[in-house]
Amino acid sequence: MKTIPVTCAIIFHQGKVLVAQRSLNMDLPGKWEFPGGKIEESEDPKVCLSREIKEELSIEIEIFETLKPSEFTYPTKTIRLIPFVATWKSGEIDLLEHEQIVWLGEKELFYVDWAEADVPIVHDLQEKWVKLVPQIKTAT
Numbered sequence: 001m002k003t004i005p006v007t008c009a010i011i012f013h014q015g016k017v018l019v020a021q022r023s024l025n026m027d028l029p030g031k032w033e034f035p036g037g038k039i040e041e042s043e044d045p046k047v048c049l050s051r052e053i054k055e056e057l058s059i060e061i062e063i064f065e066t067l068k069p070s071e072f073t074y075p076t077k078t079i080r081l082i083p084f085v086a087t088w089k090s091g092e093i094d095l096l097e098h099e100q101i102v103w104l105g106e107k108e109l110f111y112v113d114w115a116e117a118d119v120p121i122v123h124d125l126q127e128k129w130v131k132l133v134p135q136i137k138t139a140t
């Protein structure tokens, strides 16, 4: 089975990260994820992510470093989920595809029912949180 590359954004804002619930007409209905989507043929991953975030949330983001990708096999597909740390640059959030969003702090990250591929990324994020937050503050 071909592995599908998917980008996702860990968007920091005021010390929390944006987490989105997949709507009932999406694949993995009701599961929580970092917004993003599949990389199109020969598309740059960061260009893909900016495009997906605009399409899904109607905002512009600034993209920083990438965290460790997570490869996961669902019953019908294998994805390689590539997370990028980002910040909210401009625009107002409009939920064009998701059911709802929440902003979670370091200690709240496991309050939601994550899509399985995200779980290792969320652990990695929690471990690196203390290091990441000041880096983002100085970069913005």
Ligand SMILES: Nc1nc2c([nH]c(=O)n2[C@@H]2O[C@H](COP(=O)(O)OP(=O)(O)OP(=O)(O)O)[C@@H](O)[C@H]2O)c(=O)[nH]1
Pocket: 006, 007, 008, 027, 028, 032, 033, 034, 035, 036, 037, 038, 039, 079, 081, 115, 116, 117, 118
């Ligand atoms: N965007 C995103 N997709 C995720 C995450 N975790 C996870 O398992 N996925 C899966 O990765 C795939 C990406 O699909 P998507 O629906 O977001 O991407 P897309 O908009 O480009 O796809 P589409 O236009 O074919 O629906 C889905 O199978 C989705 O369930 C995540 O954190 N973010």
